[in-house]
Amino acid sequence: FVNKILQRGKRSTAERIMYDALDLVQEKTGDDPVAVLKRAVDNVRPQLEVRSRRVGGATYQVPVEVRPRRATTLAIRWMVGFSRD
Template sequence: MRRGKKTIARNIFRETLEEIKKKGSKDPGQVFERAIENVKPAMEVRPKRIGGAVYQIPIEVKPSRQLMLSFRWVMEAAKAKKGAKMAIKLAQELMDAANQTGSAIKKKEDAHKMAQANKAFAHLARY
């Protein structure tokens, strides 16, 4: 939702669910839930300054932040697509995420790769 335009956001979401149903899914709500669940990140990195150096420290992501990040990444991926209406782009991105493909899934995998690469600094998380 942008600038309080709740009606527009609702219409886009309703059209998105209709589009998912048109493309062959029996239950668009289930596709939506599976997509969001697949995009949720388990780990992320946070910068921390220690002794003049900035380390990327891997930390676990809280469930509320996981949900917020997954919504944000799916929306950003849909907005980045060119061409069609937002409802169609969002439907396509949700179906991609439900099938473990797409830009939002790539974003999650990148976050996990960064956390894995900086695993050596995990002991600094308590400082």
């Protein structure tokens, strides 16, 4: 997770941001912050995505299931991306 937060190779800054966020979750909820983070990733994880499929001269958007590892990667990427905005 820290690697997704990392910008310009500043690992110590990314780690500080991550641990501060986990401490904040601990203060606000009183629950285990790692469990809260896992639950958040599970809630954001996509089940389907659309892939382009060319049939004849037309291109169709076909829904396909997302593999578990890709779903987790997308969820983490989305969470980090939207938290930066």
